Amino acid sequence: MNLNRTSAIVIRHLYLVSGSPARMLPLFAWVAIDMVLWGFITKYLNAVSSAKFDFVPVFLGAVLLWDFFTRVMHGVTMAFMEDVWSRNFLNLFATPLSISEYVGGLVLSSIGTSAVGLFVMIILASTIFGLSFLAYGMALVPFLLVLFLFGIALGILGAATVLRFGPASEWFIWPIPALVSPFAGVFYPVATLPRWMQYMCFALPPSYVFENVRAIVAGLEVSRSGLTIGVVLAIADVVAACWIFVRVYRHSVRTGLIARYSAETVT
């Protein structure tokens, strides 16, 4: 793997983001709005609730972590979509750039863009609404790791979907976090769900994060085994997503789709 070639993909994205307010603003605007909206909702719930239950670390913390996952996923997909929108596949894939270098560049671009969103969310949530990450302790590290890896996996899977089915399929990609969230137990315990949804939950790495967030707030022990399963599942998802992307790329080279991508299909 050649770092120069990977850095070219990152620098390309940096040029695009730094030169375009339309790309810069979404890095922090939507997550900031989410923080403000859910910050006030949790404040209101704390005010009207008779129970001595603090909604801030449960709801606002969950929204922050889920938004982080969403930003990571969209970061990968967005960097990939730039090549779709500018019809750049032929220029890129006719170079010495390998698939691992290209995907590595997309992932590094996403780390940069999602870090901006995470920083803004942490500042807003802690300064305005008093959300303290110290409450999560060291468990915050595996929380962020699991969500980051799962975001990368879904981002690569989204890119593979668009590569295989054409530019119009991007509309399948953007709502994926919203589709996954009911099954991931972001806002409620997994036990709340019907049995069939619970089975799906156990296959989703984020569910282990959010179960532990609620456990910590309730003063219970962190489930080390649960978090380990979450990390292992997330790594497996990244490997599976990379495998799918490589398969789709090879199919596109075999059928000629890469060279005639705007046609969406060559059959």
Next chain:
Amino acid sequence: MTNVLAVERLGKKYGDTVAVQDVSFHVARNEIVGLLGPNGAGKTTTINMILGVLEPTSGSIRIEGVDVAQQRTKALEYTNFAAVYAPLPGNLSVYQNLRVFGLIYGVAGLQKRIDALLEQFQLERFRDTKAGVLSSGEQTRLCLAKAMLNDPHLLLLDEPTASLDPATAHEIRAKIQRLASDGACGVLWTSHNMYEVQDVCDRVLFLSRGKIMLEGDPKTLPQAHGKETLEELFIAVARE
């Protein structure tokens, strides 16, 4: 002369449709080879296979002796291309495009190389201009500058002068001829402009329905087949 490109029995099928069949040719160092043929003859399919963006059904492609199927990255380090249907991203400036592709090709002394190419292709005043707002001729010059970034041993040019005015096209042809004669480069050139082909190419290959029908010196080939001009020969081959 050693070969920079060796294509052996290359074939590409899409289901039952044969796009390219049993095509073999080579491009030697310091040689400009014209790949001619009517629309749909298989020229772009052949170029796409050489560039590694289309997998052949059969045959082999070697660039500087390196098999594209086995060592794609190494083979493509020796190669570059410019094509009218592959403009560089319009949302990056001229400089940004050259920097990004320079990094991908691993160009040593990239800053100096970019400056030299901007001067050579008269793009200095467009250095910070978005590629998307350049005229088609300026975009072609940018694509050619990108194609020269890594001093390629094999340069693939698919109708490189199609959108250039006659004066600029003449200059570009002269530049590419100099590159082929002075450097270590071989060029595979497609064009529908037979006068250009006759002027520039050392050898031509006529491709029709995915097969090479004729091969030879563009200056003597028409007479050898009882035609006055290369254009007449082209029409006759295309109608066969």
